[in-house]
Amino acid sequence: MTLPAENVSPQLTRNRRLIIVIGVVIPLVIALAAAFIMALWIPELPSPVASHWGTTGPDGYSTVGSVIVLPLLMTLVFAALAAFASWKGGPNGGMLWGHKIMVAASMFLSITLSVTAAGSLAVQRGLENAENAPAIGGIAIAAFPIALVMALFAWLMLPAAEYITSTPVTAKPIAGAATQRVHFSTTTRVGPGVVIIVGAALAALAIALAVQAVSNPEQLLLPAVIGLFVIALAVSTLSWRVTIDQRGLKVRSAIGFPRITIAPDQIESVAVVDVNPMGEFGGYGWRWAPDGRSGIVLSKGDAIEVTRMNGKKFIVTMHDAQLGAETLATVAKK
Template sequence: MRIANTSTGGDRSWRSQARTVVLWSWLTALTMVVVAAAVVWSWRDALPDPLASHWGMRPAAPDGFMSLRALVLATVLMVVLPGSLAGAVAWFWGRAATTRRMAAASCVWFGGFGAGVLLLLAGAQRGLDDATRATLPGWTVAATLVLPLGPAVVAALLVGGDRHEPAAGPVAADAARITLAGGERAVWIRRAAGGPGRVVGAAAMLVVTLLAVALRQWALLTVPVALIAVFAIMFAFTVRVDATGLTVRSLAGWPAYHVPADEVERASVTEVHPMRQFGGWGWRVGRGGRVGIVLRSGGGLLVQQSGDRSFVVTVDDAATGAALLNTLADRARSGPVPR
């Protein structure tokens, strides 16, 4: 199944897609956790009561307990609450396909995480008479975090992209431009990388690594390895403006974001505050549904796009990139855009 553009009209199209994405990703997440809950419930006669539900620094010594019913309810809420937030973002602000993809991936990841928590936590205690004897192997923690990434990526890939929607009018008259001769071509390329997000990621990887070594739970080392891959593709990008428009691509080649030149309504420089506007660093969705590749505070290139969409990337020399993009967007109005 692939969620594609199924309706006409810009506003109706993205709203229809957003509702579809939210519904099927929610259904997938809930199905995963409900199936897991049903399996665990079928084990109830072979499980201790109460169940161990929390381990501290010593994995062989649980320090928190709850009934099976309470564990199932808590896990369902753990899926429903953050999944609702992701779904709401797509439902109300999902104009861009990137926003809808993030919402779908988030919903499905939380569903997989909740299912994993139930199955692995209960499975580790199946056949025990006393939950105080339960142990939590390190691989169970790693598995609940890493394995749901697979279906989450699949969910994101199933969401169709934005349809081509040329801007109805010219580029804003007061937008900055660069003077180019009639047949002259120009390309602007910069690299966006670094920032506090990398520091936060490195600190998280260090903590998990030290924890794995201290507890001798070597399976936990898969978590920092997965984080290395995530941060490698999310915190280093090439930003390019040429006749086709704006392209921002991870140095790993994926993911990427493209704004066709004939969809640009205005490009400008904006001041970016990651926490206040986007809630953090990386590939983010901010207030009002604005998509951003936000690696640091400071100046960024803002592109207002047809379909009431906008995109921002923090990059040096954003003023030059914006001026060239406006000039090339003017040209795109009077001829075919190279692709």
């Protein structure tokens, strides 16, 4: 059986080339160049080298190999994620603003990590003991504007973002339910593609913690605590429980926190809207859009849009959004 060929427009083809060049090739070349230069310095460096500085000087040490490899590894992982996330493009073949942010962020991350790592080793060349390494605050501060300018350049080199608007359809209360108690409950979760991206990002975090554990175990506690918190938060927000009853709308994560509750007397109107996560919210999860909307955006397609009395709008993507919206409209009307 022959699979049908993908219908790729010239615009999408051009965008994909830009994604590869700007979001993958250039960041990796920068990271590889920095790694090559740092490798040349190995004979001049102490062992171990300083890898973390406190207010009084170096307070963490690791192997020179981990300092060289870690920026390259993180650049590779993020560049791959940026390319994967933006490869399909927008509904009309253009780039969405969320795609542009990820591609530009790949450039920013590569330069920030590479310059900081190379600078931290440059100041240790010729030292017998890494404890005598000078502070690198100036290097880290200098890396930020350089990376920011290059990220801005990457953004400008990409095509204008495709603008997406959604037209909400007002939900009507369920007929004949005015004197009855109504209840709606469902679970909304991210799709397999998002799970792959999150899994890859968490794997990169786990590798970074493993490198820290091998190279500098005495300084592992704080990164491990932060890493475990990030992992728990990410996993908990992949699935949410949505409940609608006489108390209004309640949306809570898999572990029960965070949660959002909107009482019936806070609801001005309820609608169903078609949502594009990358185009309107810049990604998936608990998101905020430039137009002021917020919500739990886990999939592309139908969502409940709740307009509060103060004019703020809250979005929840889900299957059976039409039934859920009608149920919530019924509750809000009572």
